[in-house]
Amino acid sequence: MMAVQIQGDGGSEGLYLGAYPRPEPGPYEVLVAVAATAVNRADILQRQGKYPPPPGASPILGLEMAGRVVATGSMARRWTIGDRVCGLLDGGGYAAYAVIHEDLALPIPEGMSLPEAAALPEVYMTAYQALFWLADLQAGERVLIHAGASGVGTAAIQLARLKGAEVWVTASAGKHEACQALGASRTIDYRSQDFAEVVKEATDGKGVPVILDFLAAPYFQQNLASLALDGRLVMLALMGGIKTEVNLAPILLKRLRVMGSTLRNRELPYKIALAEALREFAWPALSRGQIRPVIDRMMPIAQVTEAHRLLETNATTGKVVLTM
Known part of the structure; x- marks a missing residue:
């Protein structure tokens, strides 16, 4: 063959x-x-x-x-x-x-x-596992999905909306319309906006319950800052790097769960x-x-x-x- x-x-x-x-x-x-x-x-x-x-x-x-x-x-x-x-x-x-x-x-x-x-198969199984088996996303909860226009990102938007969750995403400005068409209610331009500041302002400082991340190191501190009390961070890739200096206090003070997985x-x-x-x-x-x-x-x-x-x-x- x-x-x-x-x-x-x-x-x-x-x-x-x-x-x-x-x-x-x-x-x-x-x-x-x-x-x-x-x-x-x-x-x-x-x-x-x-x-x-x-x-x-x-x-x-x-x-x-x-x-x-x-x-x-x-x-x-x-x-x-x-x-x-x-x-x-x-x-x-x-x-x-x-x-x-x-x-x-x-x-x-x-x-x-x-x-x-x-x-x-790959993107929908990855997204389903991350959203529901790892993060335990519930109807009515809000999830922030990084790389919202990626293969896994587009699948995750659809599955989260099918569950009845609210979806926010980060993506380049040219891809916002595509993410919105899939069901994202808020799109953040990662090139011109600090997503942690956007989340803080939009939630009155409360944060979001769930974040799906693919960048790892460069987003880690901002992800911790963006999570709500008892929030769940699922890391699915290391596209931005594997090493960073981080303040771990939010993990304890907000009772956060940080998870990683490959299939x-x-x-x-x-x-x-x-x-x-x-x-x-x-x-x-x-x-x-x-x-x-x-x-x-x-x-x-x-x-x-x-x-x-x-x-x-x-x-x-x-x-x-x-x-x-």
Whole structure:
């Protein structure tokens, strides 16, 4: 089969399409002919040698895919040949074929194309876990989502609104309209505004109950200042750096909870339970068209180098999808 492979020192120019052995499904796995995958920040980090795949995972890039089942393992019973599925992967999405555990595969929402569905698994599962399993966001609460126009950010806005929460976001000014269209009631331009000051003024100093953050070090002190009493901060990436000098007093004085998480190294039962919870919560709304993955553009897999460069510019809104 054809798959994207890496050569050189980790630059995007080292990505190329080449022959690679087709995976075989294990007893409880299905083999999927991949119609599309999507680009994630983790793919860029893995390409650069900064985020190696977990033991036993495919070395091929790609943490999600959508396609049709073409073979099933000896004990797999959930899916039949021809079924349309999408799902989260440990790796292997940038390829013509991928294997996935039958219970981790998700049905394609009604009325959705395979390329569109390829943009679902990673960002919606990440956002759902962060909002509801970690931060325990409740209806009526307010959440501040940094990088609101990112893939996870756009998914988180929609899921939080579906829950009945109020959403504030930080994003560059040119992306505010897109965030508002998804349901954000307040947009903060991180380039020209101090989000902590905006939150302080807008809440009369009380702060917000929940913050989702991807920047880490440069936002950490401001995040602590922006959280309400018993507030919850969930960190999902370290895009701005890993080291900072910080006053820890707000964590004690406001009884704050600071959490971090990645999905890739979670155990399979956890991922399966998360996928099922997301399906129950979001799939009806996806099938109705009430929420939808935000896709900046679709590109053929042969343009993978350009797709990586595009994501690295931070100029995209939502996901970049690669079609086979």
